[in-house]
Amino acid sequence: MRKAASFPVETQRLEGILTRMYTVHKKKAMTGLTLSDGTCIPKVTHLSVPTRVFHRDSAVYDNPGVFSPFWFS
Template identity: 70%
Template sequence: RALYNLAAYPQYVGPLREEVDAIIQEHGWTKEAIALMRKAASFLVETRHLAGILHTYVYMHRKKAMADLPLSDGTCIPQGTHLSVPTCVFHCDSAVYDNPSVFNPFRFC
């Protein structure tokens, strides 16, 4: 999907290449250098963000309660309970993201 977005939005290839070139020139190809590539990371996160919207309820955030979890209304989620939340609930929410359905590759920089 990320390669598709690079092809679909070629205007972002230049800024991404400039970031990678500058960081590699200064730090070489290291794990630490890759961690400094904020635009590249944001591009990948935005790709995943929109994939969650496009595949509405396919992607679920899954967790297991590691301890009893009391909620504000008095309900208690017992330890060991598996919980799932469709990620689209968050990815589609304009209270969380400005223009959530518009590709903005540097949203997370």
């Protein structure tokens, strides 16, 4: 079952509709948070993370531009 579940996840990583439409993932901090480096993120702060950059990062994925259907299995 893991291989079957891995296929759509890898599809979304490489060519998902959200990957094409939105290059950032947006969240709102529901509680205050202090990071390990001392950075304080107050409650209700809106945060954005550039997801496409991570999905195409060779430090995270071997051959990030190549479809690998069982990467997540």
